Amino acid sequence: MELLCLEMDTIIRARPDPNLLYDDRVLQSLLTIEERFLPQCSYFKCVQKDIQPFMRRMVATWMLEVCEEQKCEEEVFPLAMNYLDRFLAVVPTRKCNLQLLGAVCMFLASKLKETRPLTAEKLCIYTDNSIRPQELLEWELVVLGKLKWNLAAVTPNDFIEHIMRKLPLPEDKLDLIRKHVQTFIALCATDFNFAMYPPSMIATGSVAAAICGLQLNSTNRSLWGDNLTELLAKITNTEVDVLKACQEQIERVLMNNLREGRRQQQKQQQQEQGGPRSKALDDQDQSSTPTDVRDINL
Amino acid sequence: MTAQSRRRVRQDKLQVMAAHRRILRALGNGPARRNLFGPVDREQLQTEYRDALRKDLEDASRRWSFDFVSEKPLEGGDFQWEGVSGVRVPVLYRSCQDGEHPMQRAKEPSSDTQKEEIPRTPERFGSVPQDIEKTPEKRSELKRKQTNITDFYQAKKRLVATPRKSGQ
Structure with missing residues (x-):
């Protein structure tokens, strides 16, 4: 008998679940809870002093490129941006720490959504080693605290x-x-x-x-x-x-x-x-x- | 599916890829590996990190009327803490200081080598046996270092005018 091994080094993903997608209650629940995960304020006006809208764009662009290059799941990038905005809406942040924050947000979003998440080391390399894995892990804890551990955002x-x-x-x-x-x-x-x-x-x-x-x-x-x-x-x-x-x-x-x-x-x-x-x-x-x-x- | 429609689907796919790349190219500037805002001030970062954690801890202390550093209840908050004896809590939450598992205690690293605020990395759990779910004794090894408030105190909520949700 011939044995065939079809196991490949590919990411196994679940099929779309009709129980979730074809049930209107799911859509209604999403609509009900989505507002809870919006940033609390338009933070460039009321919280941030050092960073400007164009800097958010810079870090967002970089994050999107990293997600694309690493072939992350589609929702990783929007989710990471949700974390970033929610953090910036409550914590005044300096320009030089913005990329660290972006990396932390990708780290968290990737862990939540992917079977093989981005590693801290890889993300640090993408910052051209301007941050260290240890710092990424430390700030992960800070960001989690500020997000009140509410990571499953819509x-x-x-x-x-x-x-x-x-x-x-x-x-x-x-x-x-x-x-x-x-x-x-x-x-x-x-x-x-x-x-x-x-x-x-x-x-x-x-x-x-x-x-x-x-x-x-x-x-x-x-x-x-x-x-x-x-x-x-x-x-x-x-x-x-x-x-x-x-x-x-x-x-x-x-x-x-x-x-x-x-x-x-x-x-x-x-x-x-x-x-x-x-x-x-x-x-x-x-x-x-x-x-x-x-x-x-x- | 006819050959023609198959070809059209493929063409569509190529178009999408092109569109996607084009939009992304519009956003991007150079290699993804880059430092965006100059050097990071390590010392200041470290200070800010410690401050942030300390502030979180203070907020939590206020929120739960409990001093997590000295592990003592605070007066005048929303909660009244009451001590209970260790035997009344599930085995999972008991510390091993009663000598229940002397062998496991021997493996424990001396407590001053680990700073409390350093986040746990997966490596730390590397030595945990795979069958930790089998017996509560082994699970307690996992939790041993984290003594819980409920080991010593039972939470009772005092009635207040406006109910607050957990974590707020």
Whole structure:
């Protein structure tokens, strides 16, 4: 008899649980408790003196890159940002400790959500060894105390499946939509303007932006502009106007990011080629710009 | 699934990857391994860490009207603490000072080598046998160093006008 070992060094994950995803009580509970995990105040106005909104963006960007590079579960980054915001809403923090805080928050979020969490050593390397594992472990305790050990926060990601299953979406596009929604959620987490929004609103706005962006609304009447917004608003008990505003805000942030990305890309290319823009670069630019639009389909 | 729709799905996937990368590239600047805000002041960090823990402890003392350093109840809080004898608490919470497990005590590291506030790392539990769940005696080895308030005192809540939730 031939014995076959199919065990591989891959991460075993549970299948989506229909008992959790197809039960409306779960969605209602999420909506009820989500406010408890919002930061207590808009902390740049009332708590922080040394750090500025652009610094939050810097540390958020770095955290997202680390999570991407380490292939963390999708919800690790938004959850870590929730810890970071809740900590900053109560503890005045100095600029030079902000990266340490970011690392601690990823450390905690990863432990909560992953079967193989990020290690302290790895996170310290990502800070270019500006912090030591011992310090990370010490501050883990401080952060836990300030969060009152309430780590199982509701994130926008918790709502994705609950919202999507109630929409008449084409089966073959589900993965694509999901991925776009996750990307928008991550994008929102990097932007402080979204920090005080309830997670359900960010999720709903991201789904709306993804569907409009992918132009799925051209095929199905019930997914047309206002129909879609009304449908979505009903699912998460959001007000239609608020939801629309949120969607537009997400689309604006996305546009700005894409524009900024293109600018950086050009700068990089110019630096690499060490001179004025060449014809080749222009061609490349022209070919890459329309791809953007189709990629995102705004 | 037809070949055409399969191709379309693959194309979609590629598009998503491209979109995802593009957005991330827009956010990122250079390698992920980087120091964002300059050098960390180690001494100050250490001081702040100790201060933060001390403050947490003080808050907890106020919250529970119990001095956790001297392990004595405080007067005038929401709680009234009453001592109970060790035999009345579950074996899990009993300390081993009554000589119940002299062999286990011999393995115990001298208490002054470990500072109380250092967080426990998994290595510390490395020597714990795998079958710790079998008998309460072995479980008590795990807990032995952490004497609990309930070893000595029983919590009784005094009635106050506004009820508070635990941890608030």
